[in-house]
Amino acid sequence: MDPSSSGIQEPFDLIRLSLSERVFVKLRGDRELTGVLHAYDGHMNLILSDVEETIMIVEPIEGGLEGQGSVKVAKRKMEMLFVRGDGVILVSPPSRT
Numbered sequence: 001m002d003p004s005s006s007g008i009q010e011p012f013d014l015i016r017l018s019l020s021e022r023v024f025v026k027l028r029g030d031r032e033l034t035g036v037l038h039a040y041d042g043h044m045n046l047i048l049s050d051v052e053e054t055i056m057i058v059e060p061i062e063g064g065l066e067g068q069g070s071v072k073v074a075k076r077k078m079e080m081l082f083v084r085g086d087g088v089i090l091v092s093p094p095s096r097t
Helices: 012-017
Strands: 020-029 030-041 046-060 068-084 088-092
Touching: 012 030, 020 046, 030 068
Parallel strands: none
Antiparallel strands: 020 030, 020 088, 030 046, 046 068
């Protein structure tokens, strides 16, 4: 599919087309968000609602090698969230099938 036919010519066009849709956001510090995108700006500051945050926590094993450990996943839900853009690594729009 030709990107210009779907209205996507610049990176922010993809974000614009995802307004009011559920998106996946990967953040620094092994954090991930899914929520409905309400607003964004040129710094990638985001306003999301109905948000679920997933945090990966690596607990080192005593006496183990560096980088080894058990991984725990913590989740929490929030009604509304402001995400500061400097922590955003990736924004994935909803799949369009």
